[in-house]
Amino acid sequence: MTVIVLSGPIGAGKSSLTGILSKYLGTKPFYESVDDNPVLPLFYADPKKYAFLLQVYFLNTRFHSIKDALTQDNNVLDRSIYEDALFFQMNADIGRATPEEVDTYYELLHNMMGELDRMPKKNPDLLVHINVSYDTMIKRIQKRGRPYEQLSHDSTLEDYYKRLLRYYKPWYDKYDYSPKMEIDGDKYDFMSSEEDREIVLDQIVDKLKEVGKLPMDWDKSTDIQIEA
Numbered sequence: 001m002t003v004i005v006l007s008g009p010i011g012a013g014k015s016s017l018t019g020i021l022s023k024y025l026g027t028k029p030f031y032e033s034v035d036d037n038p039v040l041p042l043f044y045a046d047p048k049k050y051a052f053l054l055q056v057y058f059l060n061t062r063f064h065s066i067k068d069a070l071t072q073d074n075n076v077l078d079r080s081i082y083e084d085a086l087f088f089q090m091n092a093d094i095g096r097a098t099p100e101e102v103d104t105y106y107e108l109l110h111n112m113m114g115e116l117d118r119m120p121k122k123n124p125d126l127l128v129h130i131n132v133s134y135d136t137m138i139k140r141i142q143k144r145g146r147p148y149e150q151l152s153h154d155s156t157l158e159d160y161y162k163r164l165l166r167y168y169k170p171w172y173d174k175y176d177y178s179p180k181m182e183i184d185g186d187k188y189d190f191m192s193s194e195e196d197r198e199i200v201l202d203q204i205v206d207k208l209k210e211v212g213k214l215p216m217d218w219d220k221s222t223d224i225q226i227e228a
């Protein structure tokens with residue numbers, strides 16, 4: 001079984017690359033609950049009131065996905081559980097959670113991580129992190145067009161998004177649950193450019209070979225068989 005998780009800020013391209021990668025590798029994609037998430041619009045309308053609820057909602061749905069993913073042979077998840085604390089910490093730091101909510105959240109997270117430890121596969125085999133600049137992030141958020149994420153909807157989002165990018169750098173540097181790699185999301189348009197898509201897929205395949213999850217002689221013409 002091989003588990004690949006994507007990470008990166010809002011609009012970095014995680015869901016898009018999850019789709020591309022899982023199709024390429026012939027594995028199952030697992031997506032974060034967004035369009036069917038009833039708490040997300042509430043959070044963007046009143047972050048202070050809903051930050052804790054949203055966090056618990058995401059943790060719960062993410063946990064479901066991970067459990068589902070572990071029943072499949074190979075899979076790609078569009079966001080890692082390890083980013084959940086990053087979001088909550090940032091929201092707590094800007095006063096959107098009470099100390100009691102912070103304590104409760106971390107206890108719950110710790111408890112759930114303990115459950116993961118008992119699962120057949122504790123950690124992913126590879127984390128693929130998509131780096132984007134603020135400008136790219138905003139362009140992609142606009143392109144995707146969820147109303148509540150737009151700067152025109154709420155000008156304080158500029159600060160929120162810039163802050164999020166600042167939290168991601170140390171988070172990625174510290175991440176050590178699995179091998180990891182970075183994709184340059186500013187440089188490669190893996191959505192519209194076939195050439196860019198191939199470069200990015202090659203980078204991921206090379207890393208999977210390096211960490212022993214694909215045979216060294218594997219190439220595109222071979223049937224895709226991720227090694228157990």
Ligand SMILES: Nc1ncnc2c1ncn2[C@@H]1O[C@H](COP(=O)(O)OP(=O)(O)OP(=O)(O)O)[C@@H](O)[C@H]1O
Pocket residue numbers: 008009010011012013014015016017032034078140141143144185188189190191192
């Ligand atoms: N490398 C890229 N080049 C050009 N457009 C991209 C790229 N990656 C993503 N996009 C576009 O940017 C938008 C956001 O992408 P996507 O939904 O995959 O981001 P995400 O990281 O999953 O976001 P979120 O964290 O909000 O779920 C989409 O419209 C997608 O088509």
Ligand SMILES: Nc1nc(=O)c2ncn([C@H]3C[C@H](O)[C@@H](CO)O3)c2[nH]1
Pocket residue numbers: 010032034040043051054055058083084087088091149
């Ligand atoms: N507050 C908060 N905590 C999370 O754990 C979290 N995970 C994702 N999101 C938001 C970002 C995008 O708008 C949208 C899709 O990623 O959901 C989060 N927001």
